[in-house]
Amino acid sequence: MPLSESELILNPDGSIYHLNLHPEDIAQTIITVGDPERVKSVSKHFDSLEVAKGKREFLTHTGILGGKRITVVSTGIGTDNVDIVLNELDALVNIDFSSREVRKDKIQLDFIRIGTSGAIQPDIEVDSFLLSEHAIGLDGLLHFYQSESVQNGEMGAAFSVHLGLEGEKIRPYAVDSDKELASLLNSNRIRFGITLTNAGFYGPQSRKMRLTPKFDDFNQHLASFQYDGKKITNLEMETAGIYGLAKLLGHRAVSLNAILANRASGGFSKKPQQTIDSLITYTLEKIVQHF
Template sequence: MPLSPSELILNEDGSIYHLNLRPEDIATTIITVGDRDRVVQVSKYFDSVEIKKGKREFLTHTGYLNGKRLTVISTGIGTDNIDIVLNELDALANIDFSTRSVNKNHIRFKIVRIGTSGAIQSEIPVDSFLISEYAIGFDGLLHWYKNQNDRYLEFEDAFIAQTAWHPNKARPYIVKYSSELRNFFKDNHIRLGVTATSAGFYGPQGRSLRITPHGSDLLQKIMRFNYQNKQITNLEMETSGLYALSRLLGHQAISLNCILANRATGEFSKNPSKSIDELITFVLQKLTSH
């Protein structure tokens, strides 16, 4: 049965509703960044850029580097935006817009997140790079979808027990990166970590300006959590959604984090732009050498 106009929403020019893209506008290797301005930071290294399109917080550049076609797209902040971006990118590749039907043969993306993050373990240096081997989502996005396989329920239960997780909050879910993509980014100076994806930047990450967070000691509990020698290494706001939806849709995904702050030591990067640029060039070199 064809998808109705209220489910698959297209613009007048035939592009997908939020991203403003047509199927031919994207590559199968996709870099996601949070900030619109970071799209240009990535695409300035391309040999050529053939597509530049944007709408709202979503900006997309597609081009070539060393003969490889790449797309870089900004997602904005939060897993609610990841929900839009992942579903619409998948629709561009795996739904026939003319018939509004799902294609029989599915295209599989390689999705690489270049993000910034705050470490919560004192031994993780500011300006270092970290790959999210696991993501633990506090956002609840995965619970809105069926076929939730490949969960790490004992890991989740241990986290809930050790942090005395409040039942009014969404149940934390744990998902893993693509081990195939991990092979692209093997490097001795990048550590693996367990990344916590928060539902916000202030209260959900234990910050207090004028409103007191519920469970003021939650950040300390998260810092102390340990399951089979695995600790939560860093906090951010997108990775769990990226991993969860990529897995459900059949795509490969990996998240690389530039550590700009350390909550345990109170440090912040003195030159964040330089550190982010170094991560960008690292990712591009690895992607175009395979």
């Protein structure tokens, strides 16, 4: 049954509504970044650039590197934007825009997030790289979808009990990374961990300026959580949403984090741009080598 114009929204030129892209504009390997300016930091390494389009905070570049076609797209901050980006990228490859019908033969995309993050464990060094083996979301996005099949229910429940959230309005969810994709991006430079995806940057990450966060010693409680011998290692604002939607849509996803801050020690990187550029280079080398 064709999708209505209010469900699949297209621009007058036939491009998808928010991203302003046509199906031929994207590759099957997609790097997501939060900051639109970081798109250029990735695409400057391409041997050639085929596509450069943007609308609002969503900037997309597609090009060739070492014979591999790669797309890099900015999501902006937060899982609300992730909801737009993941759904529209999937629509570009798995919905026929002419008939407005879902294609029978689905295309699987690979999503690799290159993002910045803050560690909450004192032994995680600033300027190191961390791969989110699991992600726990406090944002609520996945609860708007029939998503139980892709959630790590036991981890989510254990986390809720640990923080005493049963009587609160916060209902965490947990999702695992794609193991095969993670193995392709692994090396002795990468540390694995559980990433917490927060609903905001200040109160939701226990920052106190003029407003008082509801939960006292929130980061300390997070740092003391353990599941199957694993601890929460870092905080950010997109990974759990990416993991959840990717799995629901039949895609693969991994999140790589440049650790720029350590909330336990109070330290912040003295060379943040250099660290981010190093993670970008590392990721592109792995893509050319293994994808």
